[in-house]
Amino acid sequence: MSLTNEIKQATTAAISSLYTVNIPENSILVNATKPEFEGDYTVVLFAFVKQLKKSPDALGQELGGYLVANNPTLFTGFNVIKGFLNLSIIDSFWTDFLQSQYTNTTYGIAPKNGEKVMVEYSSPNTNKPLHLGHLRNNFLGWSIAEILKANGYDVVKTCIVNDRGIHICKSMIAWQLFANGATPESTGMKGDHFVGDYYVMFNDEYKRQVEELIVTKRMTKEGAEKKAPIILAAQQMLLDWESGNEEVIALWERMNTWVYAGFDTTYKAIGSNFDRTYYESQTYLLGKDLVEKGLEKGVFYQKEDSSVWIDLTADGLDEKIVRRKDGTSVYITQDIGLAVDKYEEYHSNKSIYVVGDEQNYHFKVLKLICQKLGLPSADGIFHLSYGMVELPTGKMKSREGTVVDADDLVAEMIDISKKKTEELGKVKDFTPEELTNLYNTIGLGALKFYLLRVDPKKKMIFNPEESIEFQGFTGPFIQFIHARIKSILRKMVAEGYAIEPIAIINDLLPQEKAIIVELELFPTVIQDAAQEYDPSKIAIYIYNLAKTFSSFYSELSIANAESDEKKTLRLQLAQLTAHTLKTGMQLLGAGVPERM
RNA sequence: GGUUCGGUAGCUCAGCUGGAUAGAGCGUCAUCCUUCUAAGAUGAGGGUCAUUGGUUCGAAUCCAAUCCGGAUCACCA
Structure with a gap:
């Protein structure tokens, strides 16, 4: 149990025994004491002053006296200022805590709870390469999965690949028209970029044809957009695809192979993967039966043109339409089918969809429809909605060439970490392979931390003109503190100094205590992050921990501590801090180097 | 227009289940590397918490209205 919960419990017990009044534990507010006052934790008294008919000061004195007298293993003293009861925690509590955890490499991780959760993220389209928005999505999905695992859940990471539809046909048509048989191999291009280029070519040609029709045939813009030969060809190709035309399917498969090879490279580079991948080409017909059943049940109704709707x-x-008049399924129908499919395969009661907030409405509707259909998976549907990544100039638009490409950005981050590392010249003895690993760890650490340190619900602004920071509230800062601690620990090992458990220390210095107080919070932070589906809670926490440690480190010597006892204590502190920083970074999908 | 999310330092963001004098980072200025890694530490400066009203011992936080910005309301996915 966390310390604040213990304090709450003790306070309820005290009030109940002093005044025979029962106050619910969660109505008691316990905060860290402000640094300008004496004490460690503060109970805010105003809330029950009225109920207990006491002045804040009298209540504080009585309560404080009782708490200290009856919890000698927890509190050493108290003071009351206005309505705030400041409690001092006994040093032995902190040293006990440290003794019990300092060797625990998985501190903060909860045991398995037997529950299963599915997390769906990434959802790429096969007609264009991944961009910055996908990165936020991927990092979020990955991190949420890790955070849920750390809370004891069994997690299945899934991906739905958007591999069919008119947009795919556009790339295919353009390739037929303009490629002259070129392939990623023949051009030396990464497959997803190769295919993406043809998608752009399609749009350029489409635009040209529309303008031509407006000029030569005096068509309206709307009319020309419907009659341009290239769009008609794409539409025909989609029909051919759906009717199983062998030639079209063969081309589709061939181009998909290129794209997947490209995606694989990117996923590998960013350290992402999935336990199960679904393809829309295989799921798009799902849900049709459910529409039939829904019609029978009266959940849906049919219009005269035979399209099916839900009110x-x-x-x-x-x-909302759930089936077109021509009998084909729409986006939402597929998702209903996929929800059922996923449930039947994994029987998880909770299914999280990491999808941008532009689809809030869609997921509201999806959940509602599933509930009305009485599907067992319905209540477990949770849309983890996150904000768009925008540029200072506004939204990223592929047509205007303002998309920040994922591969480019990752490469740039790794390159910057290489340059910075070389400038500092601290790892000249590394092998080329070790260097490559280090640059990757730092570059990706910086990128992931940058994208995960802000509240997922909020849109965020990315300025490509200013490169992502490596100093301050960043991944590399945390990695640096970790490497520093590891360096000290290595030195101790080299000197043959063993970190043994120690007896209670009664003269903890403020800098020492500050770190233990911070460390004690970690399990609570992991729980909060899961409850709120918010990795930024982890990022902020490990940053604060690293900062606290860094202050401590610059003020007090570890190796040359005043006594052997203190030396050991500080080494224990350093070690548990390193474990916590490492775990925290892992929850963000980032690594920490031993040296940097 | 309906729904919904947001507006906190020059910039990027914390804080939002009401609690003490609103915090970080970047940028600016100043100090600190013969002592465990300076990707660091310490300090200075920087605020009408969009606006107005309300609720109360107390409001950045809750409520209402207004202003500004984003998303969405497709027989696209």
Whole structure:
């Protein structure tokens, strides 16, 4: 149990025994004491002053006296200022805590709880390469999966690949028209970029044809957009694809192979993977049966043109189509089918979809429809909605060439970490392989930390003009503190100094105590991060811990401590800090180097 | 227009289940490497917490209204 919970419990017990009044534990507010006052934790008294009919000061004195007298293993003293009861925690509590955890390399990680959760993220389109927005999505999905695991859940990471539809046909048409048989191999290009280029070519040609039709045939813009030969060809190709035309399918498969090879490279570079990948080409027909059943049940209704709808106006939403008049399924139908499919395969009660906030409405509707259909998976559907990554100039637009490409950005980050490392010249004895690993760790650490340190729900601004920071509130700072600690620990090992458990220390210095106080919070932070689906809680926490340690480090010597006892204590502190920083970074999908 | 998310330092962001004098990082200025890694530490400066009203012992935090910005409301996915 966390210390603040212990304090709450002790306070409830005290109030109950002093005044025979029962106050719920969670209504008691316990905060860290402000540095300008004496004490470690503060109970805010105003809330129950009225109920207990006491002045804040009298209540504080009585409560404080009782708490100290009855919890001698927890509190050493108290003071009351206005309505705040400041409690001092006994040093033995902190040293005990440290003794019990300093060798624990998985400090903060909860044991398995037997529950299963699915996390779906990434969801790429096969007609263009991954960009910065995908990176935020991938890092978020990965991190949430890790955070849930750390809370004891069994996690299945899934990906739905958007591999069919008119947009894919556009790349295919353009390739047929313009490629002259070129391939990623023949051009030396990464497959996803190769295919993405043809998607751009399609749009350029489409635009040209539309303008031509407007000029030569005096068509309206809308009319020309429908009649341009290249769009008609794409539409025909989609029909051919759906009817199983062998030639079209063969081309589709060939181009998909290129794209997947490209995606694989990117996923490998950013350290991402999935336990199960679904392909829309295989799932797009799912859900049709469910529409039939829904019609029978009266959840859906049919219009005269035989399209099928659901009326959600009673729930504050609109009417929504679930099957087209030509009988084909729409986006939402596929998702209903996939939800059922996933549930039948894994039987997880919770299914998290990491998808941008532009689809908030879609997921509201999806969950509602599933509930109305009485699907067992319905209540477990949770849309982890995150904000878009924008540029200072606004949204990223592929048509205007303002997309920040994922591969480019990753390469740039690794390159910058290489340059910075070389400038500092601290790892000249590294082998080329060790150097490559280090640059990767630092570059990706910086990138992941940067994208995960802000609240996922908020949109974030990325300025390509200013490169991502390596100093201050960043991944490399945390990595640096970790490497520093490791360096000290290595030195101790080299000197044959063993870190043994020690007896209680009664003269903890403020700098020493500050770190233990911070460390004690880690398990609570991991729980919060899971509850809120918010990796930034972890990022902020490990940054604060690293900062606290860094201050401590610059003020007090570890190797040349005043006594052997203190030396050991500080080494224990350093070690548990290193474990915690490492675990925290791992929860963000980032690594920590032993040296940098 | 309906729904919804946001507006905190020059910039990027914390803090939001109401609690003490609103915090970081970057940038600016100053100090510190013969002592465990300076990707560091210490300090200075920087605020009408969008605006107005309300709730109360107390509001950046809760409520209402207003202003500004984003997303969404497709027989696209």
